[in-house]
Amino acid sequence: MAFGRIPRFSPSFSPVEAAISLRWLAQGTLDGAADTAKVTEWERSFADYIGARNAVMVPSARFGFYLLLKALGVGEGDEVIVPGLTYFAIPAMVPLLGAKPVFADVGLRSHVLDPEAFRAAITPRTKAVVPTHLFGTPCDMEAIRTIAREHNIEVIEDCAQSTGARSRGQRVGHLGDHAYYTFGLTKNITTLSGAMVTTDNDQVAQRLRTELRNAGPTSRRKLAKEAVTGLAMWAATHPGLYWATVHPAVVLGNKMGEDPIHDRFGEAERRYDEVPEYYYSAGRARAVQAAVGLHQLSRIDDLNGARIRNGRHLDGALAHVPGLTTPEYPPGSEPIYMSFVVHHPQRDQLMAELRARGVDTTVGYMSAFGRHPLFEEYAAECPNAQRAFNELLHLPVHPNLSESDRDHLVESVRAACLSLA
Numbered sequence: 474m475a476f477g478r479i480p481r482f483s484p485s486f487s488p489v490e491a492a493i494s495l496r497w498l499a500q501g502t503l504d505g506a507a508d509t510a511k512v513t514e515w516e517r518s519f520a521d522y523i524g525a526r527n528a529v530m531v532p533s534a535r536f537g538f539y540l541l542l543k544a545l546g547v548g549e550g551d552e553v554i555v556p557g558l559t560y561f562a563i564p565a566m567v568p569l570l571g572a573k574p575v576f577a578d579v580g581l582r583s584h585v586l587d588p589e590a591f592r593a594a595i596t597p598r599t600k601a602v603v604p605t606h607l608f609g610t611p612c613d614m615e616a617i618r619t620i621a622r623e624h625n626i627e628v629i630e631d632c633a634q635s636t637g638a639r640s641r642g643q644r645v646g647h648l649g650d651h652a653y654y655t656f657g658l659t660k661n662i663t664t665l666s667g668a669m670v671t672t673d674n675d676q677v678a679q680r681l682r683t684e685l686r687n688a689g690p691t692s693r694r695k696l697a698k699e700a701v702t703g704l705a706m707w708a709a710t711h712p713g714l715y716w717a718t719v720h721p722a723v724v725l726g727n728k729m730g731e732d733p734i735h736d737r738f739g740e741a742e743r744r745y746d747e748v749p750e751y752y753y754s755a756g757r758a759r760a761v762q763a764a765v766g767l768h769q770l771s772r773i774d775d776l777n778g779a780r781i782r783n784g785r786h787l788d789g790a791l792a793h794v795p796g797l798t799t800p801e802y803p804p805g806s807e808p809i810y811m812s813f814v815v816h817h818p819q820r821d822q823l824m825a826e827l828r829a830r831g832v833d834t835t836v837g838y839m840s841a842f843g844r845h846p847l848f849e850e851y852a853a854e855c856p857n858a859q860r861a862f863n864e865l866l867h868l869p870v871h872p873n874l875s876e877s878d879r880d881h882l883v884e885s886v887r888a889a890c891l892s893l894a
């Protein structure tokens with residue numbers, strides 16, 4: 474702990490990855506072939522890590538999801554079941570194909586798709602379901618897969634927040650039919666920018682590659698900017714700097730009713746008229762992303778291991794705090810604690826109390842979509858998603874928490890909850 478201040482987040486990107494980025498970005502002569510060889514090595518390594526036959530690098534998870542739906546022939550009049558608590562960009566892709574997103578509720582404390590809500594949402598038009606392993610918590614994939622098989626529904630796992638997590642000993646991403654992941658700077662592993670699709674279906678993988686065949690490479694400038702941002706994030710969340718720079722800015726912003734970190738990294742929720750053109754024209758992964766990804770993959774089990782140690786500690790230490798509800802995990806779930814999400818009926822006051830004690834928290838970027846203005850015409854009953862959305866708070870659980878950070882965090886949460894009781 475540095476000066477009693479704990480950041481809400483710290484990146485997996487480190488000066489080692491910054492040096493790798495610089496080295497590959499500096500090779501101005503890199504031609505397409507060199508890019509292709511390195512990206513293929515990264516895709517192969519990632520596929521092996523997940524246990525899948527194919528891995529295809531894509532510009533973003535939402536585009537990977539869109540391409541998967543397209544490759545599966547999802548179109549006019551079809552339905553795709555998505556959880557009522559998720560990231561807006563996923564349901565926003567479905568209408569682009571003429572299909573309908575159908576929201577199904579989540580477990581109140583697990584935050585992931587409830588298998589019975591999934592079953593209840595099925596109609597003869599259901600073509601796919603998206604079990605989202607939200608906050609690093611794997612869904613009950615045995616139940617979801619069994620129901621999906623009975624109804625001939627494709628299972629597309631959303632692993633955007635769960636790369637490396639397991640369910641009943643098996644890695645997520647290989648528990649359904651296809652999966653997507655994302656590797657932005659705030660994820661548990663990063664490739665600067667970009668995402669991945671994995672599938673055992675060679676034909677589907679080939680269709681994705683065909684869609685991407687004409688894409689030019691992601692711009693070197695954008696990737697250089699990401700590398701600099703990643704290094705700045707590492708420095709700003711470093712104990713020696715955080716207390717003196719970011720924390721005061723967050724406290725000040727909060728007093729003015731703003732959240733500077735959310736403002737900097739958040740994305741406005743919106744619907745799309747079409748898939749952004751640059752995904753097709755300039756979305757091909759470059760060697761620098763692959764090189765960073767390969768190095769991150771060599772560290773992923775350590776990074777996730779640190780999260781798991783922190784998360785299990787919080788599960789135990791915060792289990793009986795007045796007013797506070799800790800997460801639940803579906804049967805067989807082996808979470809990686811991408812986030813540690815508690816509920817409190819006075820969530821905003823709890824946040825302020827914790828900030829006063831030097832602990833920064835966030836309400837995160839997910840939304841409840843049962844009754845959301847963005848998807849008014851697809852309204853559905855998702856009471857758990859709505860309640861979770863109103864009450865949830867992300868506590869720091871990142872790999873750089875020290876033991877004294879954890880102690881300070883636990884003591885602060887206990888004291889803050891007692892003061893609100």
Ligand SMILES: Cc1ncc(COP(=O)(O)O)c(C=O)c1O
Nearest residue numbers: 533534535560562631633655668
């Ligand atoms: C659960 C979930 N799904 C999908 C996405 C979309 O990822 P991308 O920004 O790569 O499209 C995100 C982004 O953070 C996410 O958290």
